[in-house]
Amino acid sequence: xxxxxxxxxxxxxxxxxxxxxxxxxxxxxxxxxxxxxxxxxxxxxxxxxxxxxxxxxxxxxxxxxxxxxxxxxxxxxxxxxxxxxxxxxxxxxxxxxxxxxxxxxxxxxxxxxxxxxxxxxxxxxxxxxxxxxxxxxxxxxxxxxxxxxxxxxxxxxxxxxxxxxxxxxxxxxxxxxxxxxxxxxxxxxxxxxxxxxxxxxxxxxxxxxxxxxxxxxxxxxxxxxxxxxxxxxxxxxxxxxxxxxxxxxxxxxxxxxxxxxxxxxxxxxxxxxxxxxxxxxxxxxxxxxxxxxxxxxxxxxxxxxxxxxxxxxxxxxxxxxxxxxxxxxxxxxxxxxxxxxxxxxxxxxxxxxxxxxxxxxxxxxxxxxxxxxxxxxxxxxxxxxxxxxxxxxxx
Ligand SMILES: *[C@@H]1O[C@H](CO)[C@@H](O)[C@H](O)[C@H]1NC(C)=O
Numbered sequence: 001x002x003x004x005x006x007x008x009x010x011x012x013x014x015x016x017x018x019x020x021x022x023x024x025x026x027x028x029x030x031x032x033x034x035x036x037x038x039x040x041x042x043x044x045x046x047x048x049x050x051x052x053x054x055x056x057x058x059x060x061x062x063x064x065x066x067x068x069x070x071x072x073x074x075x076x077x078x079x080x081x082x083x084x085x086x087x088x089x090x091x092x093x094x095x096x097x098x099x100x101x102x103x104x105x106x107x108x109x110x111x112x113x114x115x116x117x118x119x120x121x122x123x124x125x126x127x128x129x130x131x132x133x134x135x136x137x138x139x140x141x142x143x144x145x146x147x148x149x150x151x152x153x154x155x156x157x158x159x160x161x162x163x164x165x166x167x168x169x170x171x172x173x174x175x176x177x178x179x180x181x182x183x184x185x186x187x188x189x190x191x192x193x194x195x196x197x198x199x200x201x202x203x204x205x206x207x208x209x210x211x212x213x214x215x216x217x218x219x220x221x222x223x224x225x226x227x228x229x230x231x232x233x234x235x236x237x238x239x240x241x242x243x244x245x246x247x248x249x250x251x252x253x254x255x256x257x258x259x260x261x262x263x264x265x266x267x268x269x270x271x272x273x274x275x276x277x278x279x280x281x282x283x284x285x286x287x288x289x290x291x292x293x294x295x296x297x298x299x300x301x302x303x304x305x306x307x308x309x310x311x312x313x314x315x316x317x318x319x320x321x322x323x324x325x326x327x328x329x330x331x332x333x334x335x336x337x338x339x340x341x342x343x344x345x346x347x348x349x350x351x352x353x354x355x356x357x358x359x360x361x362x363x364x365x366x367x368x369x370x371x372x373x374x375x376x377x378x379x380x381x382x383x384x385x386x387x388x389x390x391x392x393x394x395x
Contacts, residue, residue, distance in 0.1 A: 027253065028269040031169075037237065037272055038170040038204070039130035040162045050132060050165060051101045053079065056139040061094045062087045066105040068158060070181040072174070077165035078158035078182070079133050081142050082110050085151040106189070114154050115191050121149070121226075121387055121394075122192045124182060125157035126212075128203030128232075128371075132164030133157045140375035145200060147377070148384035149395075156190075158182055160208075172211075172272035179212040187223075195390050197225045198383060202374055203307060206233035207274040214283040217292065224287060227295030227386035229379070232304055232370055234311040235277040235318070238267040243308045277315055281322040287357055288323055295389055297361040297382045301368030302348070309364060313337075316351075316362045323355045337362075347378075359389065 026032040035041065048055045053063035062082050067075040087094060093109055105111045114120050123145045127138055138157070146153035160175045161168030168174065186192050194216070201209030209228055216223035234240045242257040256263050280296070287294040296319060300312040317330050342350045348365040361382075368376060387394050 024266065030271045033271055034170060037129065038162065040170050042130040043164060044131040044135035048134060050134050056134045059087065061097055061099055064102050064105055064108055064110045066102045068182055068185045070178060072177045074161055074167040076158045076161065076178055076181065078156060080105065080110060080114065081155040082113065083146045083150045083153050086113055119152050120192065121153045121196050121198065122186055122190065123153060123155045123198045123200050123383060124186060125155055126179060126201040126205030126208040127157065128205050132159050137371040137374045144375050144379040145383055147380040153383065156182065156186060172274060175208055176211045179208050180215060183212060183216065194223050194225045198386055199225055199228045202231040203370065206230040207276045210276045210279045210283065214279045217283050217286045222286065222290050222292050224292040224294055226390045227297065229297045229382045229386065231299045231374060232307050233276060233298055233315050234307050235314045236275045237270050237273050240307065244306065277318040280315060280319045284319050284322040284358065288355065291357055294358045295386045297363065297386065299363045299365065299373065299378060299382065301365040301373050303367055304370045306370040312362060312364065316360065319360050320353050323358065
């Protein structure tokens with residue numbers, strides 16, 4: 001190797017290492033972490049007007065864009081999506097209403113169809129990091145959520161503070177308060193009983209869904225929703241750091257996982273830990289104590305390159321462990337799961353764990369990636385399975 005080349009290699013290696021250390025330094029600051037965890041400035045729908053949902057493939061006035069007030073500051077930008085068959089039945093009247101953002105949703109037919117139908121069900125949608133209510137696989141996701149009962153299942157989705165048109169800066173505390181405001185709106189303004197509400201989350205949204213479900217289950221008296229469907233969840237942020245790849249390819253801090261001491265040290269700087277494993281355990285054990293019925297479905301694809309599917313059996317373990325007074329090790333549970341696992345061939349496999357009060361399902365798909373999975377029929381089925389378990393007359 002020539003001298004100049006060697007020098008060049010040395011300089012670029014040094015520059016690379018310096019940049020990486022700078023990055024790690026930045027990662028210890030709260031605001032940089034917020035940008036990495038929430039990616040809220042990456043809107044993905046920059047050029048599209050969210051007040052024109054037709055851009056995202058919805059028929060005229062199927063979606064009502066509106067705002068949900070919060071007690072802690074800015075209003076949250078939201079979409080109410082009518083189930084398609086209900087839309088079809090009322091198409092003429094809906095088309096006669098003005099399109100675009102609706103300052104007073106209570107004046108609209110879509111809202112009345114939700115509020116005044118005792119049969120209506122509502123899926124509260126908690127989206128993942130980056131983007132807005134309109135980006136990527138979210139619109140097809142909303143369609144999948146109500147596909148199995150397209151007359152009764154409404155969807156409510158919103159942007160957390162700091163995302164899209166919702167002002168603010170996201171933090172764990174702030175995002176959970178946002179989610180609580182949306183639940184309050186659903187129960188009080190839209191008048192939907194908890195047994196007719198289902199919590200759906202994907203990726204970061206799973207952590208939000210678990211946090212908000214835990215919060216309400218711990219109220220006195222407890223408020224427990226029909227159930228949770230969680231797609232591509234993770235156990236907590238520090239564990240995620242060890243496996244996460246930005247856009248499925250760039251390992252940010254995971255190379256450091258080979259140095260456990262350094263990694264643990266870096267972990268102590270994480271401000272928003274999103275400890276879903278602890279929250280799901282508290283949620284389960286609260287319901288086991290109060291005797292409230294609960295249903296959790298975890299879904300993950302083996303080819304998810306953003307969040308490894310291995311997070312799902314870990315989370316499942318924490319949930320099941322909370323039902324066993326003496327506790328259970330991960331391997332003990334895996335052995336028991338082997339006896340119950342239903343092999344679905346190329347679709348993957350399912351394990352169901354039941355207690356007197358709860359049903360916990362783990363669905364590992366062979367295919368579905370991180371986002372595409374949200375538009376799959378397994379999602380429609382998971383929603384329907386929970387609503388029919390709550391009320392067998394629901395068809
Ligand atoms: C499992 O449950 C037992 C008993 O409640 C508890 O002591 C233990 O910490 C739990 N394990 C985990 C990993 O949370």
